[in-house]
Amino acid sequence: MTFPRARPLAFITGASSGIGQALAARYVQAGWRVALVARRADQMREWATQQGWPADHWSVHGADVRDEAQVLAAASECLRIHGLPDVVIANAGISVGVDLSLAEDLPVLRDLLETHVMGVASTFQPFIAPMRERGSGTLVGVASVAAMRGLPGHAGYCGAKAAVVHVCETLRGELKPFGVKVVTIAPGYIDTPLTQGNDYPMPFLMTPEAFAHRAFKAISAGVRFRVIPWPMGIVAAVLRFMPRWLFDAVVGAQKHRKKRRR
Incomplete structure (x- = not known):
């Protein structure tokens, strides 16, 4: 199949559900091509087909982002059939x-x-040098408001998302001289399979579609860092600058909830 390279291209991981799926739909709505990457390739392909999108506007690439070889293979396939993503x-x-x-x-x-x-890192790596050589492109890391502080019971999630923020920040400084933008998006509570089992209040909960619309605008504008929705940005700022003694007192008073497995 020949893909219309005149249309811009978005390469999206985790595209089989939730935020990734909503982002894919938003980009296609805006006239982009999309390369969809996830472990559940068959499920992703079935969903994309049901959307009625033109067949030459999307492709599916099965890969588990924990497996570097799979991600590099998906990126190589994308480059071969679509060209370099925007x-x-x-x-x-x-x-x-x-x-x-x-x-x-x-x-x-x-x-x-x-x-x-x-x-x-594996998602970005195959595209950094080609984007740098071209002198354009945008890398987007999806972090979380949870990256702001360490929350009881979530050492792994908070620590990993904090690392995403700093990886993106580092790349932003490295790639700016070459015309490549790096955007960090920090979602608050989004109504996805990852949050639907939560047994605690989720302030400012928003739909994946509403999130995707705001994220699309932020990415298009090339913002450095954006919390979505914006009220959670205030929460994030409060968390980030709260004195440690006060933060410790607040989180120490919270009941530690049973871990959720996914």
């Missing part, structure tokens, strides 16, 4: 609680770090 969105993620007093949770911590940190 936007690369490292979105794949999992949400799992971690109790570091349990030896059996150490592999869980490793899984979180490999998914979020190595997954972002």
